[in-house]
Amino acid sequence: MNKVITPAPTAGDNSVQAFDVERVRKDFPILGEEINGRPLVYLDSGASAQKPRQVIDAMSTAMETYYANVHRGVHAMSQRSTEAYEAARTKIATFLNASSTNEIIFTSSATEAINLVANAYGRKFLKAGDEIIVSHMEHHANIVPWQLLREEIGVVLRVAPIRDDGALDMEAYESLLGPKTKLVAMTHTSNALGTVVPIADVIKKAHDHGALVIVDGCQAVPHSKVDVQAIDADFYVFAPHKIYGPTGVGILYGKEELLNSMPPWQGGGDMIATVTFEKTTFQKAPLRFEAGTPPIVEAIGLGAAIDYVSTLGMDNIAAHELGLLHYATQRLNAIEGLTIIGTAPEKAAIVSFVMDCAHPHDIGTIVDQMGVAVRTGHHCAQPVMDRFGLAATARASFGLYNTRDEVDALVESIEMVKEFLG
Amino acid sequence: MFGDLRELYQEVILDHGKKPRNFRYPEDFTCEAAGNNPMCGDALMVYLKVDDNKIIRDVAFQGKGCAISVASASMMTELLKDLSVDKAEALFKAFHSMCTDDENIDEQLAQFDEEIVERLQMLSGVRQFPMRVKCATLAWHTMDAAVNGEQDITTE
Ligand SMILES: Cc1ncc(COP(=O)(O)O)c(C=O)c1O
Numbered sequence: 001m002n003k004v005i006t007p008a009p010t011a012g013d014n015s016v017q018a019f020d021v022e023r024v025r026k027d028f029p030i031l032g033e034e035i036n037g038r039p040l041v042y043l044d045s046g047a048s049a050q051k052p053r054q055v056i057d058a059m060s061t062a063m064e065t066y067y068a069n070v071h072r073g074v075h076a077m078s079q080r081s082t083e084a085y086e087a088a089r090t091k092i093a094t095f096l097n098a099s100s101t102n103e104i105i106f107t108s109s110a111t112e113a114i115n116l117v118a119n120a121y122g123r124k125f126l127k128a129g130d131e132i133i134v135s136h137m138e139h140h141a142n143i144v145p146w147q148l149l150r151e152e153i154g155v156v157l158r159v160a161p162i163r164d165d166g167a168l169d170m171e172a173y174e175s176l177l178g179p180k181t182k183l184v185a186m187t188h189t190s191n192a193l194g195t196v197v198p199i200a201d202v203i204k205k206a207h208d209h210g211a212l213v214i215v216d217g218c219q220a221v222p223h224s225k226v227d228v229q230a231i232d233a234d235f236y237v238f239a240p241h242k243i244y245g246p247t248g249v250g251i252l253y254g255k256e257e258l259l260n261s262m263p264p265w266q267g268g269g270d271m272i273a274t275v276t277f278e279k280t281t282f283q284k285a286p287l288r289f290e291a292g293t294p295p296i297v298e299a300i301g302l303g304a305a306i307d308y309v310s311t312l313g314m315d316n317i318a319a320h321e322l323g324l325l326h327y328a329t330q331r332l333n334a335i336e337g338l339t340i341i342g343t344a345p346e347k348a349a350i351v352s353f354v355m356d357c358a359h360p361h362d363i364g365t366i367v368d369q370m371g372v373a374v375r376t377g378h379h380c381a382q383p384v385m386d387r388f389g390l391a392a393t394a395r396a397s398f399g400l401y402n403t404r405d406e407v408d409a410l411v412e413s414i415e416m417v418k419e420f421l422g
Numbered sequence: 423m424f425g426d427l428r429e430l431y432q433e434v435i436l437d438h439g440k441k442p443r444n445f446r447y448p449e450d451f452t453c454e455a456a457g458n459n460p461m462c463g464d465a466l467m468v469y470l471k472v473d474d475n476k477i478i479r480d481v482a483f484q485g486k487g488c489a490i491s492v493a494s495a496s497m498m499t500e501l502l503k504d505l506s507v508d509k510a511e512a513l514f515k516a517f518h519s520m521c522t523d524d525e526n527i528d529e530q531l532a533q534f535d536e537e538i539v540e541r542l543q544m545l546s547g548v549r550q551f552p553m554r555v556k557c558a559t560l561a562w563h564t565m566d567a568a569v570n571g572e573q574d575i576t577t578e
Contacts, residue, residue: 359488361462362431365551369427378463391463391486416424420431421489 019316025401027052027308038371041409046191046219046350046397047375049244051305058304059246059297070296071270071287085296088303089286095306096236096253097227103259105252105286106294110218110239111141113252114185116289117214117235118145119265121258122183128154130182133211135160135168135197137190137384142216146185156180162387166193167344174205181211188220192381192393193342194325194350196220200231207232212258218242222399223321223348225314228253240298244399245305249298252289259285266291309400317400321349324398328407335414337422341393349398352379355414358421360394366420367394367413374410430547430554431489434497439489444499448482456574457485457564459556464491468564476507481565488557494545495561501538507569513538514562520546521555 025031030050033040042050062084068077070085086101093101107113126132132146136159149155158181160173184206188199199220203213214235220226221238228236236253240246254262264271264282268291273281282288309317328351332338337356355363364376375395378385385391396410451469458465466485473479481499502510516530520542531539548558556577567575 361464361488361554361557362490365430365554366427369424377461382463385463391465420427421436 019312019320021320021401021403024312025403027054028401029053029056031401035371035373036369041370041372041406041413043396043398043402043406043410044373044375045222045242045399045402046395048241048247049222049399050401051246051301052244052308054308055245055301055304059301062297062300067297069293081296084300084303085294088299088306091303091306092251095310097229098253099229100256102285103253103256105254105259105289106299107250107252107289108248108295109250110216110237111250113237113250114141114214114216115145116252116265117237117254118149120262120289121212121235122146122149122155123153124261124263126153126155126182129156129180131156131158131176131178131180133158133160133173133176133181133184133186133206135173135186136162136387137166137168137193137195137381138185138187139191139216139218140380140382141218142185142187142214143383155182159383160186162195162384163344165344166190166195166342167346168195168197168202170198170201173202177205177209177211179209181206181209184211184213185216186213187216187218188226189217189223189348189350190342190381190384191219191350191397192379192384192395193344193352194219194347194397195342195344196346196348198346199233203232203234219348219350222309224318234258240302240305243302243305244308245302246298249295249302251302254285256285259289262288264288264291268292270294312400320400321398321402324402324404324407325349325351327404328396328398328410331407331411332414335411337418338414341388341390349402350395351397352393352395354390354393355417358417360392362421363394363414363417366417367410370409370413370416372410372413426547426550430551432544432547434541434544435493435547436489438493438496442483442492442496444480444482444496445484446482447484448480451480451482453568453571455564455568455572457560457567458574458576459487459491459560460576461556462488464488464557464560466491466495466561466564468495468561468568470502470565470568472507472569478502478505478507478510483561483564487560490548490554490557491560494558497541497545498561498565501541502565509533510569511566513542514559514566517542517545517562518559521549521558523549 028050066080068081070082089101089104092104158176161169189196206213212234215233217238222243238251240249271291341352360376377392448469451471454469464487469482471480481502483495519527548554
């Protein structure tokens with residue numbers, strides 16, 4: 001798995017280098033910070049990733065040198081802003097291998113992107129009795145919008161179970177598919193367990209039954225290459241802040257024809273073609289779904305983040321993180337009284353765990369004293385916690401900047417938990 | 423090093439966390455409430471038996487939580503026994519002030535026995551950990567809801 005990349009040759013250095021995590025770390029100013037006099041060990045990228053200098057600079061440069069509103073006005077700054085904003089859209093389309101830039105919609109968050117589909121697609125095309133399948137390991141963002149739709153129009157929610165190791169139970173999923181299935185809303189990678197779902201297979205089986213699929217790719221996109229055409233997703237959602245971009249922006253990919261068949265869900269400026277008091281006609285996608293002033297600087301920052309990971313190479317990032325996952329799994333498994341929750345064969349670099357001697361909240365507080373940042377709680381995925389009979393876990397989630405030394409620091413800090421609470 | 427942690431996880435706290443007192447469903451009680459901390463998924467029930475003179479005769483709890491929330495609930499059940507409801511609520515206020523470093527703590531504590539104050543002090547190590555104050559006060563908020571006739575509360 002450990003592939004070698006050839007970085008753009010820099011002056012005086014024409015050698016071929018492996019993914020150089022130490023060099024990458026220098027791009028992230030925050031990694032130089034200290035917590036309680038110790039270097040920050042940031043193992044919470046699953047909640048939100050840190051930002052490289054390239055993203056920070058792209059956003060400052062936009063605000064310092066060419067910021068204005070987009071799609072309005074003929075003046076130079078508006079034109080430059082619009083170009084940069086649309087260039088970001090193109091970068092995302094290329095990154096996901098969408099067939100057109102019209103398939104990329106900027107929302108305010110991944111959560112809003114899912115709600116957009118629930119409202120614009122759901123209200124128009126779904127009716128009482130239609131079935132929506134979700135998995136047992138969805139984030140609340142991919143459960144609650146469908147429940148709201150259920151309350152409103154009476155669709156039926158069905159839950160595809162997972163196995164004890166946290167993998168999707170494919171057979172059970174298939175048996176849920178039927179003539180009433182209209183939509184499958186499924187995570188690509190579980191934020192609570194790290195499970196990678198065989199999403200192409202899930203989509204193919206749904207399509208065989210005439211159902212559409214919306215994929216929650218929030219935890220997949222940061223960790224490996226995603227090709228929306230190869231997997232044939234109808235909708236694909238991700239959260240830019242988890243892939244080293246800013247907050248305040250979300251991405252919805254949708255097949256162009258599908259998007260253009262959907263009504264807008266919010267009305268305002270930018271999304272209209274013409275407005276009179278008698279009748280308003282709407283733009284096509286993507287602008288139809290971008291009512292109001294969009295997150296301009298954030299979209300530009302995301303464009304820079306996409307450039308950043310693309311230059312490093314998603315395959316190199318994936319290989320590096322897989323190495324960390326294996327190392328962390330091995331070291332944590334060796335700790336007596338610690339149990340990893342989520343041991344599916346296919347996983348992203350996310351390790352949830354519980355300890356006999358300590359509640360996750362206590363683990364979080366103690367390891368934090370040693371500079372180690374992990375997430376504790378139900379990870380906005382209470383149903384999957386219930387599935388394992390837990391209220392909470394502690395979760396270490398890795399990013400491209402993490403190192404084996406940091407895994408060691410985590411293990412050391414867990415020893416401290418045992419010292420205090422064991 | 424780790425002085426703050428040692429203060430947070432004192433022996434007494436750990437003992438109550440591991441072996442909570444009055445951790446039971448009481449045979450009779452006059453009010454109850456459920457407390458939830460959605461941040462960490464902690465959930466507990468608090469049961470109180472209050473007599474006609476508004477004196478708390480028994481306190482018990484059940485539920486799941488971290489060492490801090492369980493220890494705090496456990497110690498609370500001991501501290502509140504035989505206090506009047508008014509005094510219990512005043513104690514909750516004082517405890518809350520201790521955890522959040524409010525002013526005039528001394529004034530608030532003056533009305534309580536030294537022994538009670540000492541125990542509260544043990545619990546107030548959380549003030550160095552603002553994210554954990556909710557854990558330490560969950561049971562108390564729940565008790566407050568119970569004596570005021572509310573069914574459940576959520577801290578966020
Ligand atoms: C799997 C998954 N889906 C959805 C979301 C929601 O993302 P956001 O809160 O950025 O809208 C998250 C992030 O917490 C997530 O991990």
